[in-house]
Every structure is written in C-alpha cells, then in structure tokens.
Amino acid sequence: MRYELYYWPGIQGRGEFVRLALEEAGANYVDAARERGTGAMMRMMAGEGVKTPPFAPPFLKAGKLVIAQVANILLYLGPRHGLAPKPEAGRLWVHQLQLTVTDFVKEIHDTHHPIASSLYYEDQKPEAKRFTGHYIEERVPKYLGYFETVIRTSGGPFLTGRRLTYADLSMFQLVAGLRYAFPKAMTRIEKKVPRLVEVHDRVAARPNIRRYLESERRIPFNESGIFRHYPELDG
Amino acid sequence: MRYELYYWPGIQGRGEFVRLALEEAGANYVDAARERGTGAMMRMMAGEGVKTPPFAPPFLKAGKLVIAQVANILLYLGPRHGLAPKPEAGRLWVHQLQLTVTDFVKEIHDTHHPIASSLYYEDQKPEAKRFTGHYIEERVPKYLGYFETVIRTSGGPFLTGRRLTYADLSMFQLVAGLRYAFPKAMTRIEKKVPRLVEVHDRVAARPNIRRYLESERRIPFNESGIFRHYPELDG
Secondary structure, three states: OOEEEEOOOOOOOOHHHHHHHHHHHOOOEEEHHHHHOOHHHHHHHOOOOOOOOOOOOOEEEEOOEEEEOHHHHHHHHHHHOOOOOOOHHHHHHHHHHHHHHHHHHHHHHHHHOOOOOOOOHHHOHHHHHHHHHHHHHHHHHHHHHHHHHHHHHHOOOEOOEOOOOHHHHHHHHHHHHHHHHOHHHHHHHHHHOHHHHHHHHHHHOOHHHHHHHHOOOOOOOOOOOOOOOOHHHOO | OOEEEEOOOOOOOOHHHHHHHHHHHOOOEEEHHHHHOOHHHHHHHOOOOOOOOOOOOOEEEEOOEEEEOHHHHHHHHHHHOOOOOOOHHHHHHHHHHHHHHHHHHHHHHHHHOOOOOOOOHHHOHHHHHHHHHHHHHHHHHHHHHHHHHHHHHHOOOEOOEOOOOHHHHHHHHHHHHHHHHOHHHHHHHHHHOHHHHHHHHHHHOOHHHHHHHHOOOOOOOOOOOOOOOOHHHOO
C-alpha cells in the first residue's frame, strides 16, 4: 500500500513525528501537500469525499482510511511496521508515551504562541518570554526527566526496553528540536538525561533515519514550525 | 473486574471524561483517591510497583494494567463496554475525535493558566484575559463547529451516527463545562451548534448518567478544576 501523508509543506511541525515512522519503516508514501500542493488537503479537511474529516493536519490516507492526530496515526502504523508491540498491553503503553509527547509538543508550540495561534509571535512576545521562562525551568526538566525515568525503569536502551518503537523516534525529534530552539538551555538540561540523549543518538544512527536526515525530504528547522529559535527566549 | 480510577480528589478535571464512561457502562469501579486518599496514587506515579508509570493522573488500574492518558483509557474501555465499535476503522475514528477533545481541554485549561500551571490564576490574569478573548471568539466556535459538522456528516443523532460512543459523553461534558465557565458567551455560541446541544441533552437523559449526575459521585464544577467560572473572562 502507498500511504499518502497530508501536512503543511515547508515545516517539520507535527507531521515530522509521522514522517520519521514512515522513513524508519521504509514505507511507501507520498508527502502529498509537498508534491501536489495543499488543494486536496484542504478539500479533505472540509469533508469532501471523507467520512472521517480531520480537525487539522497531519492526516494519513491508508487505503480507504483517513486517520488524523499524530498519536492515532502512529497507533495505526506501529504494529504494522514493527514499531510497536502487537499485544494490547504493549500497544497501550507505547501509545501512552506518545500521548505524553503530544502534550509536550503543544507546550513547545506555546513558547512562541502563548496567547493565540492566530497572532504573530511578534504580537505576543512579552507573554512568550514569560511562558518560556517557566517552560524551560519547570516543564522541560519534568517531561525529559519523566522519559529518562521510563528508560531507566525499562532497562533501556530504548523507552520500552530492547526494541525500538515509534515513541523512540519521537524522542529523537524532541531532543533535536529542543537543541535547535533552546541551545543554551539544552546544553544544561541534557546533562541530566543521558539515557534520553542516547536514544536520540541511536535513532539518528539508524540507516533509514540517517539517509532521511541527509535527504531533501527532511525539511530544515525554521521559524514557521513547532521548534523555533528565538534567541531572546533561550534563557 | 473492579477498575480503580486514580485522579485528584475534589475536582472533575480530566478524570471526569473517564468517570462518565465508567458510569454510562455501569462498570464496577472505585474512585481510589477520593475514597482512600492520594498516597497510593503518588506512589504509583513514582513508579512503585508499576512498570508503566503515568506522567500524570488520571490513570486506570485494570487488573494488571495501569493505563494513563484519558484518550488511552477510553480506547481501552470503549470496545469492552459497548462505547466504541470493535472494528479498527471505527475505533480509530472515535479515538481521533477524543484526541481532538484532549486538545480542546488543554486550551480550556489555558484560559485560566496561559503562562504556567505552577502559578496561581491571580498571577496571570492579564494574560488569561487576552488568551480567553481569542479563545472565545476563535477557538470555541472552531472546535464546536467541527463537532457539529461531524454530527451532521454522520447523520446523527450522535457524533458517529446512531450509536452512542464515549466521545459523545465527552461532548456532554464540554457543553456542560463551557456553560458553567462562560455562560454569557455560550448562550450566543451554542445557537450555532444545535446538534451538539442535542447530544448533550441526550447524554444527560440517559438513565445511568442521570443517576450519576444526581449522586454525590458527581463533584460540582469549581474553581480548582479545568472549567472555571471567572466572570471577568466571560466576554
């Protein structure tokens, strides 16, 4: 089956967590809006020919299914591509970790958009500065510390133990993105989460991921995405 | 099986979306922290005797499983209690809707805590006012309008058609909570989402839910929960 991934072209954004899974799996997919424009994506979101209209991108067309929400897409892809256990208990656990990633990603977004997505960053800079201060001092250590504990508890080297899951691919993306957005703060923070940094390194070194990161399919981080580098926020 | 639900006592909060499902199902459960205090909950979150430690409440103990994240708990409970279809396509669709509820609930929380959960509302009032202005004008109509469209597309009367799912129970809670928090704004907004209001009314009239709402198990809305009534925010 050839998957169709629909996401805003020009940014990694939330779509990147799905791209990493498709790339690691060596899956056959088209990044539809990048290759063909956003017309079809907008029509599908408006419900045209879709019984299960998404609230927002990313969404994945898999045969007749149209699946939205990153964690839901990964729930679908995981067991099919060896990126999650097939038994229910293991599937729920990896999904639970991914939903915690979802929560964290929303807070990352809010570092530059604490008031409204409809406003420019420039129109909410004082609030962004205040939000990000708490975010870096309280939230990043709490989330990354949690994932570090999960790796330690499982015995590692991955989140759930010896086998890589899609949640580990998301750990790579979190570490890479936080390094891009907050290089000064991350230098300090990542010293306390060595196991998580090792997951990042192991994922980056996997052949399919390495090839992907070196390809033009990997969109560079930029200031339109989720992870943005505004030096004034990197306290 | 007797489920154990772990959530902060004293508030509906995110736990309420799980309580509504357990109550509608007539499931055997104990609201553990309310009946026994938060000691066990805190120990489980610290990983004591739990291989899959939660990042945060609510979580559900179901036999040997410990499942966190509201949507993940409902993913587990749904097909077991007739609150979601068993076939994969239907399960993913209901879950997708629930994940959109998760996103919305985070934004509801941010109306009173736009800067940091660690601060009191009183310490972020100007930001809360600004956030909530955009929230009421842009986000509530967008989310509720989306759910209205989903009901219209399915043919109703529920989100996915003729059968109630756990996502409909969450619709009840969203409408009830928004009415509590923003009565003035909701009077205006809900005129545009009659199908959603009908879902609220149908859920409220179900025998198990009606008995629950009249019982002491239903904690009243209050200003420690997710939905808070601060008149100055109800623009």
